[in-house]
Each structure stands twice: as C-alpha cells, then as structure tokens.
Amino acid sequence: MSKKQDPRVLRTQKRIKEAYLVLLANEDHENILIKQVTYEAKINRATFYRHFHDKDHLLQGMINENFEQLTNEVQACNSAFDFVKVKQPHPRFVQLLTSIKQRDSFFFIMLKKQKSLYFYRKFEALVHDSSLATLDIALAYKHEVKYSEHITRVFISTSILGIIRWWVEEKFPCEPAVLAQHITDMIDYGIYESK
Numbered sequence: 798m799s800k801k802q803d804p805r806v807l808r809t810q811k812r813i814k815e816a817y818l819v820l821l822a823n824e825d826h827e828n829i830l831i832k833q834v835t836y837e838a839k840i841n842r843a844t845f846y847r848h849f850h851d852k853d854h855l856l857q858g859m860i861n862e863n864f865e866q867l868t869n870e871v872q873a874c875n876s877a878f879d880f881v882k883v884k885q886p887h888p889r890f891v892q893l894l895t896s897i898k899q900r901d902s903f904f905f906i907m908l909k910k911q912k913s914l915y916f917y918r919k920f921e922a923l924v925h926d927s928s929l930a931t932l933d934i935a936l937a938y939k940h941e942v943k944y945s946e947h948i949t950r951v952f953i954s955t956s957i958l959g960i961i962r963w964w965v966e967e968k969f970p971c972e973p974a975v976l977a978q979h980i981t982d983m984i985d986y987g988i989y990e991s992k
Contacts, residue, residue, distance in 0.1 A: 810848050812838045814859050817852070821906050825857055826913065860916050863903055864923060867896045871927060881929075881940045884985065886977035887931045893924075894973035897965065904965045924961060928954040953984060 816837035820829050829852060835845050847854040871892050880887040899906050907916045929950055935943075942949045957980060964976055969977075 799955070806848070809840065809844060812840065813845060813848060813855065817855055817859065818902060818906060821856075821911055822902075826911055827850065853892055856913065857915060858921060859903070860907070860913070863900055864919050867893070867900070868923065870896045874931075875975075876934055879935075880981070881935045881985070884981075886981040887934065889927065890931055890981070891974050891977045893927050894961070894964075896967055897961065898973050901965075901969060905968065908962055909966045921958060923960045925954040928957050956980075 817829070817834055819837055820833055824833075831842060831845055831852060834852065834923070835842055838845075849858065855866045871889050874889045876887075876889060883983065907913060908920070932942075932950060933951060936946075960976070960980055964970070
C-alpha cells in the first residue's frame with residue numbers, strides 16, 4: 798500500500814517545479830540560482846531545501862516524473878492491434894505523441910532551450926523503446942520487413958526521434974494523430990508519390 802503524500806507538500810513541489818520551468822525557458826540550467834527559484838516560487842530557501850537537495854536534483858526529478866507519467870500513459874494503451882493490416886498508426890504511438898504534446902512547454906524547453914544530456918538520453922530511450930515495441934507487435938502478426946530487421950529497427954527509431962524533435966521544436970504544427978498517420982504512411986509506403 799502506498800503512503801499518501803501531504804497535499805501541502807505536493808502543492809509546494811508543484812510551485813517549485815513550475816517556477817523552475819519558467820526560469821528554464823529563459824536561462825540555462827547552469828546559470829539559474831536557487832535564489833531565483835525561491836523568488837519565482839514565492840518561497841524561502843529553507844522550503845526549497847526541504848524538498849530538493851539542489852537544482853540538479855530538482856531538474857532530474859522533473860525529468861523522471863514527466864517520463865514516468867508518459868511511459869505509464871503509453872503502456873496503458875491496448876497493444877493487441879494489427880496496425881499494419883488496417884493501415885493506421887498504433888494507438889501506443891498516437892498516445893506517445895499526445896502525451897508529449899500535453900507536456901508541450903516541458904518538452905519544448907528541454908529540447909530547444911536546454912542541453913541536458915540526461916533528458917536527451919531518456920527521450921531517446923523512450924522513443925527508441927516505443928518504436929521497437931511497435932515493430933515487435935507488427936512482427937508478432939507475421940508481417941515481414943523488406944530489409945534487415947536490425948537496419949529496419951535503427952531506421953524507424955532514429956527517423957521517429959528526429960521527426961518528434963522537429964515537431965516539438967516547431968511548436969507542434971499538426972495534431973498527434975495526424976503526425977502519427979504521416980509517419981506510419983512514410984514507413985509503410987515510402988516517401989514518394991506513386992505514378
């Protein structure tokens with residue numbers, strides 16, 4: 798049984814995280830001072846240190862929390878779906894994009910403004926694992942790939958990673974389901990118009 802957290806603690810942590818995200822939008826993580834965080838969150842230093850060891854602990858906690866929530870949302874989707882046969886994006890892929898868009902400020906700031914290797918590695922691993930899990934579903938339905946399975950896996954995961962990064966940095970120029978359909982079509986049919 799999990800221990801329920803005090804709502805006041807959760808509210809204070811939320812204020813600190815929101816204040817830090819505002820600061821991250823305008824300054825590099827390395828240049829932000831705890832004094833700025835406490836001012837923005839309207840708390841004192843002692844309150845900050847009651848919740849976080851330092852700004853690195855705060856940032857790492859924010860990254861872990863966002864990725865844990867996102868992973869849970871994606872895994873909650875039905876995986877038993879032959880998306881290749883029906884020529885639609887897999888629901889888990891649509892959910893991945895939807896969950897990223899729901900955290901638009903966080904992902905935009907972390908991908909466009911900050912240079913956190915820790916964030917990028919977690920982001921890369923999430924997209925990579927999600928892409929490979931989706932390919933595994935297609936293979937389980939006995940769909941065969943044209944080229945080496947290894948090359949196909951690398952191609953799909955790196956392509957999707959780059960496209961999602963572009964989508965976030967361009968501030969989501971299309972809806973998640975539309976992007977998921979475009980990516981699925983490009984993977985299934987290639988990028989050229991048939992004549």
